Amino acid sequence: MVKMVSSRLQGRKKTLLLCAFFSLVSSIMVFASSLYWYLLDDLEQRTDTAQQVLDNQMQNIFVELKEVADQATFFCEKDDVKRLQKTTFYSPIFKEYGLFDHDYKLFCSNIGPIDITLYSTVIERLKSSQDRKTVSLSQSNTLSESTFFAFYQREDGLGVNGLAPPRSFSLFIDQILRPDYHYLLTIGKNTIDSRRDAHQHSASHSAAVGVLAHRSVTLDDWSLTLKVFLPTALYWQYCLLLLPFAIVSWLILLVAFYSATLLWHHYQHSLHHCIKRAIKRNEMQVHYQPIVSLQRDKPHELEALIRWHSERHGQVSPLIIVDTANRLGLMEELTWMVIRQVGNFYRDNHTVLKDIKTAVNVDRFSLLKDSFTPMLAELLNQYPELTGRLGLEVTETSALNDDELPLMVSRFEHLKKIGVSLSVDDFGTGYSGLDFLRRFPYDTLKLDQVFIASLKDDHFSRQILTSVTKLAKELGMELIAEGVERQDQLEAVQMLGVDRVQGYFFSRPLPKEQVVAWLLDNTPANTPVCR
Numbered sequence: 001m002v003k004m005v006s007s008r009l010q011g012r013k014k015t016l017l018l019c020a021f022f023s024l025v026s027s028i029m030v031f032a033s034s035l036y037w038y039l040l041d042d043l044e045q046r047t048d049t050a051q052q053v054l055d056n057q058m059q060n061i062f063v064e065l066k067e068v069a070d071q072a073t074f075f076c077e078k079d080d081v082k083r084l085q086k087t088t089f090y091s092p093i094f095k096e097y098g099l100f101d102h103d104y105k106l107f108c109s110n111i112g113p114i115d116i117t118l119y120s121t122v123i124e125r126l127k128s129s130q131d132r133k134t135v136s137l138s139q140s141n142t143l144s145e146s147t148f149f150a151f152y153q154r155e156d157g158l159g160v161n162g163l164a165p166p167r168s169f170s171l172f173i174d175q176i177l178r179p180d181y182h183y184l185l186t187i188g189k190n191t192i193d194s195r196r197d198a199h200q201h202s203a204s205h206s207a208a209v210g211v212l213a214h215r216s217v218t219l220d221d222w223s224l225t226l227k228v229f230l231p232t233a234l235y236w237q238y239c240l241l242l243l244p245f246a247i248v249s250w251l252i253l254l255v256a257f258y259s260a261t262l263l264w265h266h267y268q269h270s271l272h273h274c275i276k277r278a279i280k281r282n283e284m285q286v287h288y289q290p291i292v293s294l295q296r297d298k299p300h301e302l303e304a305l306i307r308w309h310s311e312r313h314g315q316v317s318p319l320i321i322v323d324t325a326n327r328l329g330l331m332e333e334l335t336w337m338v339i340r341q342v343g344n345f346y347r348d349n350h351t352v353l354k355d356i357k358t359a360v361n362v363d364r365f366s367l368l369k370d371s372f373t374p375m376l377a378e379l380l381n382q383y384p385e386l387t388g389r390l391g392l393e394v395t396e397t398s399a400l401n402d403d404e405l406p407l408m409v410s411r412f413e414h415l416k417k418i419g420v421s422l423s424v425d426d427f428g429t430g431y432s433g434l435d436f437l438r439r440f441p442y443d444t445l446k447l448d449q450v451f452i453a454s455l456k457d458d459h460f461s462r463q464i465l466t467s468v469t470k471l472a473k474e475l476g477m478e479l480i481a482e483g484v485e486r487q488d489q490l491e492a493v494q495m496l497g498v499d500r501v502q503g504y505f506f507s508r509p510l511p512k513e514q515v516v517a518w519l520l521d522n523t524p525a526n527t528p529v530c531r
């Protein structure tokens with residue numbers, strides 16, 4: 001007992017450990033991948049927003065430049081300088097404005113007249129751009145080391161450029177992307193790196209140190225490229241932040257896994273499942289109950305009855321097996337299993353069973369199926385020793401509807417043609433009238449044991465059985481009385497004129513070895529009741 005309990009506990013501990021392991025692995029996987037996908041999605045969304053903001057910002061910049069260009073002249077007089085100074089003062093981005101001419105020479109700025117020629121790369125880009133707009137990131141003589149430039153040229157050749165520190169340009173995208181993500185914003189040939197606080201460096205320089213994923217967008221109209229990086233550190237930061245939730249979800253999964261294992265364990269050991277498995281694996285046995293002939297010249301017969309001892313549930317009643325098989329839709333499989341075992345029984349004991357017929361129980365629903373007769377014919381081919389020796393005991397067929405009745409009659413005729421005899425089981429327990437007997441080509445009629453039990457004392461039972469017996473004889477059917485347990489019952493059914501008797505009075509259902517011994521000891525010739 002102690003051993004059993006401790007082994008159970010051991011088993012439980014093992015299950016719990018396994019569940020803990022699997023739930024931990026699954027929660028880590030679910031947690032890690034969900035966080036990854038969440039951050040990836042966030043990276044995508046924020047990059048899209050940053051792209052839109054950049055686009056808007058560029059549009060605003062050029063609206064501003066265009067306004068300046070509209071008011072500018074090819075001179076650099078006091079008023080022109082003043083106008084540039086005023087615009088610079090009110091500009092949210094630009095810290096300096098300049099004017100250039102057809103030769104791309106800067107001739108005026110908000111500080112006063114100047115004389116600087118634009119970079120050739122800028123000139124090229126301006127010339128090749130459709131609407132004479134471009135931007136660049138390069139050194140400025142007057143602003144910080146790295147400066148953002150925007151250029152716009154009117155159709156008549158007059159151009160305006162605005163200078164801004166990259167910070168004021170990237171401020172808006174900083175608000176969207178930082179501090180979680182870092183980015184490289186390439187303007188023309190140079191790049192702003194958000195981690196270096198707007199230091200200019202070559203675009204080829206990789207920012208992908210400790211990066212989990214990245215996303216790039218290009219604003220073709222402005223020759224801008226934004227590359228946003230998801231740092232691995234951010235991932236770990238979130239991991240730590242969400243750790244309590246991860247632990248809770250692990251515990252939930254642990255409970256779910258453990259309950260599922262218990263349920264599965266319970267199901268595996270449930271009677272239903274065990275019966276199903278035993279039928280599928282052919283693990284049940286068949287016992288045989290003699291059906292004793294009351295005539296010396298006729299051999300005894302046998303009825304095959306299912307028996308099963310389950311390791312977990314002990315001896316299981318055939319009524320439960322049949323009921324469960326019915327619910328699980330396994331009745332046909334049960335019947336085929338019994339017939340196969342009967343076939344093997346005949347194969348192993350062909351001498352003793354040469355003249356013996358064996359009846360197998362079959363329910364009417366299985367019989368009605370189209371697959372039934374072909375499958376039975378196949379089994380008879382596999383076990384030719386059963387031909388002419390196999391009988392089917394069909395539980396009352398009176399509950400059939402108008403469509404099923406003709407189908408069942410044709411089924412019976414077919415079965416008889418392939419050498420299978422038929423008997424009506426438990427006659428009298430259902431709604432069967434005597435008329436029912438006329439419809440079906442039965443060979444044998446089995447009188448139900450409830451009538452036999454009350455035959456001696458119950459006048460009504462005696463009357464019913466007398467008329468049933470008379471009709472069965474007229475129709476050429478054999479009569480079997482089942483459930484005969486005592487001498488007086490035997491005498492009563494003998495008086496009635498039955499052909500065979502089945503019951504504990506002679507023998508209980510026996511395992512195959514014992515029934516062979518019984519048949520050898522009890523031939524009709526040495527059975528005292530046989531006439």
Ligand SMILES: Nc1nc2c(ncn2[C@@H]2O[C@H](COP(=O)(O)O[C@H]3[C@@H](O)[C@H](n4cnc5c(=O)[nH]c(N)nc54)O[C@@H]3COP(=O)(O)O)[C@@H](O)[C@H]2O)c(=O)[nH]1
Nearest residue numbers: 305306318319322338361362363425483484485502503504
């Ligand atoms: N479709 C299938 N049904 C089957 C199969 N095997 C059995 N069954 C049906 O289960 C019911 C119970 O069967 P079982 O417990 O085996 O009982 C049989 C006999 O043991 C019992 N019997 C026989 N003689 C006596 C007796 O003197 N007294 C007494 N109290 N019982 C006795 O009767 C049962 C046989 O009945 P029947 O089939 O009507 O001839 C039962 O309904 C079986 O049909 C199977 O493989 N398939």
